Amino acid sequence: MAGTTMTEAPTRRSQRREGRGRARNTAYGIVGVVGELLITLGILLFAFLVWQLWWTDVEGNRAQAEIVRELPFEPVPTQAPDEAGAAAGPVVAEPPVMAEPEHATTFATIQVPRWVGEPERPVSQGTDRATVLDVLGVGHYEGTAMPGGLGNFSLAGHRTTYAKPFNRVAELQVGDPIVLRTTDNVWYVYRVTSTEIVLPSEIGVIAPVPGRPGEQPTERLITLTTCHPMFSARERFIVHGVLDYWAPTADGIPAELLGGA
Amino acid sequence: MYGWLWHRLPGPVVVRALILTLAAFAVLAACFLWLFPAVAPFMPFNETTVGE
Numbered sequence: 126m127a128g129t130t131m132t133e134a135p136t137r138r139s140q141r142r143e144g145r146g147r148a149r150n151t152a153y154g155i156v157g158v159v160g161e162l163l164i165t166l167g168i169l170l171f172a173f174l175v176w177q178l179w180w181t182d183v184e185g186n187r188a189q190a191e192i193v194r195e196l197p198f199e200p201v202p203t204q205a206p207d208e209a210g211a212a213a214g215p216v217v218a219e220p221p222v223m224a225e226p227e228h229a230t231t232f233a234t235i236q237v238p239r240w241v242g243e244p245e246r247p248v249s250q251g252t253d254r255a256t257v258l259d260v261l262g263v264g265h266y267e268g269t270a271m272p273g274g275l276g277n278f279s280l281a282g283h284r285t286t287y288a289k290p291f292n293r294v295a296e297l298q299v300g301d302p303i304v305l306r307t308t309d310n311v312w313y314v315y316r317v318t319s320t321e322i323v324l325p326s327e328i329g330v331i332a333p334v335p336g337r338p339g340e341q342p343t344e345r346l347i348t349l350t351t352c353h354p355m356f357s358a359r360e361r362f363i364v365h366g367v368l369d370y371w372a373p374t375a376d377g378i379p380a381e382l383l384g385g386a
Numbered sequence: 387m388y389g390w391l392w393h394r395l396p397g398p399v400v401v402r403a404l405i406l407t408l409a410a411f412a413v414l415a416a417c418f419l420w421l422f423p424a425v426a427p428f429m430p431f432n433e434t435t436v437g438e
Contacts, residue, residue: 173422177422177426254432
């Protein structure tokens with residue numbers, strides 16, 4: 126049928142039909158391109174999720190391990206875990222307190238024995254994301270006490286993404302040790318005293334006396350802050366602790382870090 | 387769009403598929419290295435800090 130019409134001289138009607146067909150082809154072409162663009166956008170969004178939820182951890186863990194490796198620590202004498210007498214023990218004197226370093230300077234590491242398998246993480250000055258939390262790991266709130274100092278040594282870290290240093294914060298129980306090691310070669314062993322979930326606006330949790338801004342501190346506290354619930358920034362998970370003891374790193378490794386202690 | 391690209395590429399099917407795979411990998415690598423780190427701070431779920 127089509128062949129017979131083709132041999133005839135083109136009528137106005139067949140011309141119109143041809144034009145309509147071309148228009149339909151163009152329309153299909155546009156729909157096809159839009160469809161392919163949307164599929165591409167979907168794949169890119171999925172790739173962004175993979176990057177945000179997985180790749181930032183891969184990069185962050187690698188970078189933070191490198192930072193810890195390059196810290197100017199003096200070597201710690203090692204001892205067998207059963208030699209309890211050789212482990213770093215409490216020193217009765219007032220703890221030494223270092224001065225606050227420059228912004229984005231790494232001055233300590235943090236280790237939490239409860240988080241089995243977690244590496245030693247760097248702790249750096251400042252809490253903004255671009256220069257500290259996204260690239261250096263754990264951040265120290267500027268103006269709060271330094272390790273061992275009177276007041277509230279307050280830290281912030283990601284709960285998810287960017288190596289998620291505080292990912293397992295909800296596993297902490299009262300009495301768990303949190304071990305800091307400063308570049309002044311001192312161990313500070315804190316113990317968890319409480320955990321709470323607050324709104325992001327409740328910044329009193331990092332006051333020298335938590336919850337009572339303006340009061341003079343009499344205790345040497347630590348506070349960890351991170352996002353809650355996971356993958357959301359709606360609330361904050363807060364861990365409070367108090368200094369148990371301190372010891373020079375030259376005395377050995379604290380019993381808390383020797384497995385099973 | 388992709389059909390047009392496919393017809394423009396030289397060589398047999400295997401070579402075309404290889405070229406497209408490499409191109410897709412390059413695009414993905416560029417996204418991971420430059421695009422995603424650049425847009426991440428503007429994502430609403432990444433606003434985690436509060437002013438003090």
